[in-house]
Amino acid sequence: MVSTASVSAQDVPGVNDQPDITLQSPAPDTTPGVSVSVSAVVSDPDVGAGNMELEIDISDLDGIGGLSTSDYGTFSWGLGTNVTSDVEVTTMAALNAALTTFTFNPGPGFAGTARIIFEIDDQGNTGSGGVLSRTRFIDIDVCAPSELGSAACAVNNQPDVTLPGTQNTPINTPITFTVSVSDVDVGTWDMEMEIDISDLDGIGGLSVPAGDYGTFTWGFGTNVTSDVQIDSMAGLNTALLSFTYTPDAGFTGMARIIFEIDDQGNSGEESPKNVLSRTRFIDINVGTATNTPTPTNTAADTATPTSTPTDTTVADTATPTNTATDTPVGDTATPTSTPTDTVAPDTATPTATDTGVVVSTDTPTSTATIAPERLCLVTLPVGAVQGRMKASALAFWAPDPSTMTTVLLPAGSSWFIINEENGFYELWIACQANPVWIPIELLEPNYDAVWQGAPLP
Numbered sequence: 001m002v003s004t005a006s007v008s009a010q011d012v013p014g015v016n017d018q019p020d021i022t023l024q025s026p027a028p029d030t031t032p033g034v035s036v037s038v039s040a041v042v043s044d045p046d047v048g049a050g051n052m053e054l055e056i057d058i059s060d061l062d063g064i065g066g067l068s069t070s071d072y073g074t075f076s077w078g079l080g081t082n083v084t085s086d087v088e089v090t091t092m093a094a095l096n097a098a099l100t101t102f103t104f105n106p107g108p109g110f111a112g113t114a115r116i117i118f119e120i121d122d123q124g125n126t127g128s129g130g131v132l133s134r135t136r137f138i139d140i141d142v143c144a145p146s147e148l149g150s151a152a153c154a155v156n157n158q159p160d161v162t163l164p165g166t167q168n169t170p171i172n173t174p175i176t177f178t179v180s181v182s183d184v185d186v187g188t189w190d191m192e193m194e195i196d197i198s199d200l201d202g203i204g205g206l207s208v209p210a211g212d213y214g215t216f217t218w219g220f221g222t223n224v225t226s227d228v229q230i231d232s233m234a235g236l237n238t239a240l241l242s243f244t245y246t247p248d249a250g251f252t253g254m255a256r257i258i259f260e261i262d263d264q265g266n267s268g269e270e271s272p273k274n275v276l277s278r279t280r281f282i283d284i285n286v287g288t289a290t291n292t293p294t295p296t297n298t299a300a301d302t303a304t305p306t307s308t309p310t311d312t313t314v315a316d317t318a319t320p321t322n323t324a325t326d327t328p329v330g331d332t333a334t335p336t337s338t339p340t341d342t343v344a345p346d347t348a349t350p351t352a353t354d355t356g357v358v359v360s361t362d363t364p365t366s367t368a369t370i371a372p373e374r375l376c377l378v379t380l381p382v383g384a385v386q387g388r389m390k391a392s393a394l395a396f397w398a399p400d401p402s403t404m405t406t407v408l409l410p411a412g413s414s415w416f417i418i419n420e421e422n423g424f425y426e427l428w429i430a431c432q433a434n435p436v437w438i439p440i441e442l443l444e445p446n447y448d449a450v451w452q453g454a455p456l457p
Contacts (some may be wrong), residue, residue, distance in 0.1 A: 005286030016129035019044035019052060019122045023138045024299040026311075028155045031145050032187055035105045038138060042095050042120050050125030054095050059115040059137065072114040073107040073142075076165050089123070106142045109188030112266055114140045144184040158276040159183035159191060159263045171287040172219040172254055181233055181261045189266035197225045198281065214247040214256040214286075230264070246285055363376045 022041045030036040042054060058072050078098025080086040082105065088095065102114060121133035128215065143153035162180045169175040197213050213225075219239025221227040223246065229236065245257060262277035 018132040040099045053089045055119045057085045077102040111185040111187035163282045167284045174246040176244040194260045247286045
């Protein structure tokens with residue numbers, strides 16, 4: 001709430017005195033669509049019955065519409081109704097009579113700060129010195145009803161965007177959900193909405209080209225991966241009612257869509273305008289509802305291995321007491337040591353000293369609960385990559401041309417099955433129930449820690 005104060009003036013004989021206008025202080029607040037009265041009185045110690053000129057304008061605070069604009073609202077007084085600018089030349093008494101009914105009328109849906117400028121001049125009445133004038137203004141805050149009368153009424157409020165929780169959709173199946181934006185004081189002013197399908201693997205930039213994760217369609221765009229629109233809050237919300245994400249053909253994994261809304265500085269009385277924004281995102285799982293495989297049988301495996309390996313971690317430099325040859329996954333060689341605890345239906349017999357790490361987003365075919373110390377059987381998804389972790393700054397894994405659809409590995413092995421999904425690697429540590437997702441950019445500088453089984457980044 002801002003207004004300018006008046007000063008008392010005394011007549012100086014023979015010299016024209018400056019006129020003044022006294023405006024209400026503090027300035028009144030109001031809410032959208034509700035008119036408010038404003039007190040204003042002109043004065044001049046030596047104007048007498050001479051005429052004065054009063055100009056009143058609703059100021060164009062954003063500098064776009066010129067001196068006077070209807071964007072903020074209109075005013076009414078005794079000499080004009082629902083106007084944005086008015087000029088009258090008459091006596092001081094007549095001007096003051098007209099000002100007793102001065103009312104500001106906020107524009108439809110307007111919220112923010114409206115500035116009204118009053119300029120009074122005395123037409124040179126009376127005395128030497130020529131025409132003298134005075135200009136003052138008053139700021140009226142139009143705010144949400146909950147803020148009326150508080151300091152918050154004069155402050156721009158942050159916009160927001162409301163999203164549903166994580167969504168799931170089958171492969172090649174579009175999904176529609178509702179998104180909405182809100183701002184308690186933006187009124188009918190414009191907001192800017194930017195929507196991007198995020199580049200999760202960090203290769204394509206903020207938004208990816210069509211064909212990586214999919215596209216989206218809304219009221220302002222069809223089958224796009226990025227879009228920016230400036231419109232009223234009502235216009236944006238109408239367009240967001242039918243927001244649809246369409247996965248790329250054959251894509252499985254997680255797609256992330258980022259929504260950023262800003263209020264273009266509407267509203268509040270900050271000068272220059274204080275633009276506020278909010279960014280939120282939604283994740284959509286395509287092809288699976290969760291990233292955690294669920295065993296078909298929860299019965300515990302109570303079998304006890306007949307051989308016990310002595311080296312239990314990759315980083316262990318101790319010499320194992322069992323000298324059996326370590327055979328990689330897919331090797332048809334017969335190991336020299338055979339543990340009695342295996343999981344059907346895989347008939348391969350792993351070595352006792354081999355330990356393993358497995359990844360899959362499919363449902364395991366094993367009918368027994370997988371214990372960390374035991375072998376685990378998983379079905380590899382189509383397109384899974386098999387390889388071995390390498391202590392190299394240039395490569396984290398070495399591709400293996402194996403076409404096996406199932407693998408059988410003891411827990412903790414230095415062998416990895418890696419399912420590459422758009423730059424993310426899903427690793428299962430010791431066949432544990434919950435997979436760990438590691439962005440490639442985080443994995444690269446920490447490959448030694450992963451290799452040694454240390455905490456993941």
